[in-house]
Every structure is written in structure tokens, then in C-alpha cells.
Amino acid sequence: MEGYLGIDVGSVSTNLVIINRENRIIASVYTRTMGRPIEAVQRGMVELNQQLDCEIEIKGAGTTGSARYLTAAMVGADVVKNEITAHAVAAINVIPEVKTVIEIGGQDSKIILLQNKVVVDFAMNTVCAAGTGSFLDHQSARLGVPIEKFGELALKAKNGVQIAGRCSVFAESDMIHKQQMGYCLEEIVYGLCEALVRNYLNNLSKGKEILSPVVFQGGVAANAGMKRAFEEALNVEIIIPPFFNVMGAIGAAILAKEQTEFQPATNFRGFSVSDLEYKTSSFVCAGCSNTCEVVKIQVENETLARWGGRCGKWEVASEKSLNVTCKPAN
């Protein structure tokens, strides 16, 4: 069987999927990045391999997410795409007539507007990560409620308490104040969801027309309280696709499939990459007064890629590093 691999390495989670020619999901993994993208990808690859019950030949690989270049160098990707395109492609695959995509991830949130399967407008949170998954994570730890239970709890609330959503630091002090006043946990949790939705709508959609069908994806879509808050604020039905938390990876896999149709063979190095030892190191270049921090990624003493410099003199020709031949494991 033929399959296409998509990897989305974000700030909080690392997601991997394998799809078949018909864009159906064969295997998917959602794991925490925990600040170690390389290990997360390797862990994910092992898990992914275990899920497969038959021989699969990977015909293409795509990466997205904030660590997309690092991952691409590591696994040998055919396509490296930004998250916006990847998410849009994945949403279209589930609901072809989708007009709005709401995506809230670990540290960024996006709104993507589409018309006839084409992205016509998008926005990302600018200089602030308030209202994203990391904040919810942090609050769940503080309240002693596991993040998986957050949504369930929020749905129990009749009303949400008013919480300032403009800034996550102020939202936190507001929440503490509400706790000290004696409001119950459910209402505070739902109030937080409402605050995040307000923050999202004020910061991102800023008067953009949100037309249905609206698809809500990204890790935060797991929180049923957020879905309820969005539905109450927008008065439209919010669709959460079955694989909402790995949509970026699905998009990357679909794009890899499209890309490999135009090239003779995939650059994918095979599942064995999870056994290789990758080393990253960084140094400060003293070439000029910009003092760039250059990152180097090595595998078995061979430099795969270097980046981070402004002038480009440290950049290893990415083409070469991506084309290192290595036999696929299966």
C-alpha cells in the first residue's frame, strides 16, 4: 500500500499522520513536543510505525509547524509548508465548501477565510499569545483540573463569569479574584473560554465576515467549552472535524502527495530516522556586529543543516542536505 506522511511540529504538540491516496487517515499520532522537537518526532515515528498493520511504502513526506525546517532536514521532506496553507488544505479536504477556518494551537491562533477552495484572507495573532492553548494549559495546571476535563467542566456551567480576556496576565488575576469571591469552578472555567473567544474575535477576525460552514481545528478544539463559547458568540454552528488535532499534519501530507506527483522519488529517509542520533548545537557568529545565533543540526557527525544567520553564509545548501540518500526501512 502507498502512503503519504505529514508531520506538524508545533510549540506544544507534535502530530504525525499517514494518509493513503484517497486522503484517508491510516495512522495518526498526537504527542507533546515538550520543548524537544527532534525527540518528539522520533517518538512519534516509532508510535506511528506501531500503528501500521500492513506494509506501507511512504511515497512522500511533508512538514509544517514552527519546527518545519528542522523536521524537514531530519526526515527528508518533499514539501515544507507554512501552517496556514496546510490547515486550509486539510479543512477543504474534510468540508470542501468550508468558508471559515478557526485554528487555535499552542502559541498561535489563526483565522482563514476561503472562497471556492481558495484562501482569500487570513490573520494570525500578532504580538501576543494570549488566548491560545498554552494559556489554557497553564490555567488547567493552576486550577488543578486536567486539560482534558476542561471542556466537560465548562459545559456544566449555566453562565460564565466575566473575565478580562485582553491579556492573559490580567485574565489570570481576574480569575484568582473570582475564585476568592467564591464563584464555582465550572463558571470560572466557562468564563475563561468566553474570554478567550472574545480575545480571538477582537484580535483576529476584527470585522472579517465569518460565514458558515465554520471549521474549528487545532488542539484547543478538544475543549467543548470553547466550541460552546464560539457558537454563542457567533450564532453559527461550529464544525469540529474528526481529526481536529492533527489537521496541520494532514494538510502537510496532502501537499506532499501533490508535490511528489511532479518528482521522480521521495526524499523521505524512512522510519529509521527514529534510531539515528541527531545533535543540535548553536554558536554565535562573530563575523559582523549582528552576532547572529546559528543553529547546527548534525546526524552521525554529518552536518545536515544550519540556519539562523542573517547573511546566509552559514546556510548549508538545503537541497543537498535534503537529498541525502538513505534507504527507507520498509
Next chain:
Amino acid sequence: MSSSTNKSILNKGSAVSENEFCLPVKIFYGHVLDLTDKVDFIFIPRVVSVKKGTYTCPKFLGLPDMIKAIDKPLPKILSPTVNLNLGFKKYYSTILEVGKLFTQSYFKIGYSYVSALKEFKNTKLKQEEEWIKSKKETSEVKIGLVGHDYNIYDSYLTMNLTKRLEALGVKTVTCDSLPSHLIEKEVSTLPKKLFWSYEEEIVGAAFHWLRDRTVDGIIYVLTFACGPDSLIQVLLEHEAKNSSGKIPFMSLVIDEHSGEAGLITRLEAFIDMLGRRETEKVLV
């Protein structure tokens, strides 16, 4: 002249400036500090107005005073006032005033003024030629870059924006290459006169492109704490949404803490969007 902006200039500048200042002012501080040991005089004109009826932003007005407030030894600062609101007579006397610091010859002063003006006009003319040439090319994706010149032309601040766009196969046109009569025309359609002159250029250029559709997309570069930018951003986004041309418009907010990753993601997504739109057009 100070060297082009780099990390140490920015760090030096932000170390001495107030937290609320916009990024360009912090960079300006850094540039002044970069010069301190190298020169006898620093030329920081007080630019009050470059066009009748308009002003520059308050920070521009205060640059020569603000820099004196930092607790560092500085060379002597020359800060003639340029205020075209007071008419050209006053303007010429300012030029004489500056000139007299260097020479007593009126002829020499006049000559250097005229040649500087000629230089400026030539540059402007060249830019306009570029612009006319680019209008005729239809093969590649073209993006109109709007924003303050001191942002757009600072490759450190914009994290190599123009080069990155070039690498993505995109041609850029900047707002200062548009002839001023086109900008005037667009600005005059506003219900209320803009207060600032440099911002008129940005608004005029963006409005022009939104209507005549000679570019495929517009990117507006602004800095986080800039007052005028924050106001005209709303004006531009509103116009981009409501104009009939439907030219994609994106604001890129830059701050000293901005990571490159966010900028690259936005640029790539924007270019992807333009590309997919094009293919769609062909299919339809």
C-alpha cells in the same frame, strides 16, 4: 554616517530609550550612539512639516531634544528646524543658517542646496521609472510594499523582507516610487485630512493600488508602538475590505522582540494565497 542597523545598534538604542518608544526611535538612538566617538557634529534636523498643512509625528518633532535627555556624552548636535508650514522664505533661511556653519560663501551654500535637490529629484525620477517599468510587466507576482521609508528600507528591522520576497519569486514596488500627484489624488478623497505628511504617502499609495490593481497584493509594514501607524492601519484595512478591487492586504507588525519564524510563516502564507488565487483565475 552611521552604519546600517544591526543588533548592537538596536541593543544600544533600546538600552537608553524609554520602554514606550516605537522601534524606529530606539533604532535612531542606537544610530546616534554609534556615531558618538566618530564625529564632531551630529545632524538631527527638527522636521516639523514637509508639506503645507501637515505635520510629522510628535517623536519626529522631538528627536533633537529627546536625544539630549539620555545620560550619555554626545557630540554637538545641529538641529535646524524644517517647517514648511511657515512658508518657503523661512525654509530658505534655515538652509542658509545651516550652510553658514560651514562656509561664509552664499554661492557655495546655494550651489550645494541645488545639487542636493537635483540628486533627490533624480532618485525620485529613477524610482518612478522603475515603477512605470514594473507596471508593464505582467508575468510575475507583484507586491506593493507600503510603510514608512525608515522601516521598509531597513533590512535589519524588516528581517530582510525585500530579499525574502525576491527569493519567493516576488517583485516588490515601494510606496515612495509613486509620483506625488497620484498620492495627492487619493488622499483628497478622504473625508477628513490626515494630520501627518509621511502617512499621507502610505495611505495614498495603498489606496491607489487598491483601485488601479497594478499589484497582486499589498503588504503594510508597521512597527508595534507607532501611533500614526496604528491609526492608518485601521483606515487601510477597512478600505482593503470594502474596495471593489479585492486586492489582498496584509499588515506585518514588527517589534524588537519579533521572531523571524512568525514573519516567514505570514509571508509564505500570503504568497501561497496569491499563487493559488492566480491558478484559480486561470481555471475559471
